[in-house]
Amino acid sequence: MDKREQILEATANLIAECGLQSPISLVAKQACCGAGTIYRYFDTKEELIEMVYLMQMERLTEACLANCDKQGSVREQLQKIWSNLYRYLNDSPRDAALLDQLGVAPDVREELQLKAQAGIVERIHSLFEEGRARGEIKDLPNEVLGVYAYGGISTLVRMARTKPGLKDQTITEEMVLSLCWDAIANH
Amino acid sequence: MDKREQILEATANLIAECGLQSPISLVAKQACCGAGTIYRYFDTKEELIEMVYLMQMERLTEACLANCDKQGSVREQLQKIWSNLYRYLNDSPRDAALLDQLGVAPDVREELQLKAQAGIVERIHSLFEEGRARGEIKDLPNEVLGVYAYGGISTLVRMARTKPGLKDQTITEEMVLSLCWDAIANH
DNA sequence: AAGCGCAGAATGAACGTTCACTCCGGATCA
C-alpha cells in the first residue's frame, strides 16, 4: 500500500478521535513507519493536516454528488445531494468527526478551504439559481441558503454521534430532507 | 477585579483566537498573573477549560432568554430566542469562536455539556411541545428540531465570521428567522 | 546465475523547544 496514503489515513483516524494535537509519534506508529518517513512526504505537520483536509473534502464532494444526474426537479436534485450528505456523515462517523475538527482548525488556510469546497458549492448554488428563477426558492443569498442547510445537517449528525440522548432517537432521512427543503422553499 | 474571572476571560480570549492548545504561559501573561496563580484556582488545564465552557454556556443561555416573557404565540417566542441567539453570536465574535472550539473539544465531559445546556434546551423543547399540540409544528423529535435550527444559525454565523466572501453579504435577522421557522413549521 | 554497487526510501535515536505543572522566596495583610 502507498505510504503517503497510509500516513494520511492514520492522521485522519487520530485527529478524528483525539483532535488536532495528536502527536506525530502516534501518527507514525499507526502508519507503521518511522517518524522521519512522514517528513519525506510532508514538510511540516501543518502541511500534513492540510493534505488530510483536502483528501477529506474530495471524499465529501464525491459522496454528495454521487448518482446526481442533472435531471428531475430542483427539489429532487437538491434533496438527492442532502440525502447523500446525510448518509455519508452518518455512515462514516470517522469522516464526520474529522470534518468537525478540521472545520475549526487554525492550521487550514482560508484559501485552501475555498478551493476544496468550490466543486460542491458551485453545483448547489446553480441549483439555487434555477429554483429561484422558477419561484420555488426564497430570494436569499445562495451562501445563506447553502450554509444554513449544511449547518443543520452536519450539526444534527454531530449531536447524534456525541450526545447520548440523541443516539437512540430515530432520525430518518425524510425528517432531514423535510427540514432542509421547507427552510429554503417559498411558501 | 476578581483574579479567577480574569483568568477565565484570558483563557476564553486565547482559545477563541488560537484554539485549545493555547499554552498556560500565555494565559498567565494575558491574565497578568504568574503561571502558578492559575493553579491556585484550577487543578488542571482541563478543569480550567471546563469552567470556561460553563461560563460561556451561561452567557449563551442568558442572552437567548433575554426579554423572553412567556407571552405571545409559539412562533413569536421561538423567533425571539433565535433572534437573541443570532444577535449574540454576531455581536460577540469572540464568544462565537470560543463556542466553536469548545464544541469539538475532547476535554469537556459529556455530562457537563448536558448540564450546561439544560436550561435553554428545556425552554425550547416545551415551546416545541406547545406548538405541536396546536398543530403548528412538525411532528418530529424535539432534539431534531432544536439541533437543526441551532446548527443552521451557528454555522451561518461561523461562516460569516471566517469566509471572506460571506463577510460583505448582508445577512439580516429576518432571513435567519424565516429559515428557522419554515424549517420546523407545518405547512 | 551469482556477486557487486548504488540510489533512494525508511528508520528511530537525538536535539532543541515548549508544554503543563510545582515550589519556594517574597509581598501583603492582620
Place this chain on the structure above:
DNA sequence: TGATCCGGAGTGAACGTTCATTCTGCGCTT
C-alpha cells in the same frame, strides 16, 4: 511576627523535527 497569598523561575515530560545510518530492490558485470 505569623499567616496567607502570589509570582515566575524551575522541572521533567512530550513535542515537532532532523540526520546519520540502515535497508532494499534493481541494473550491471563476470
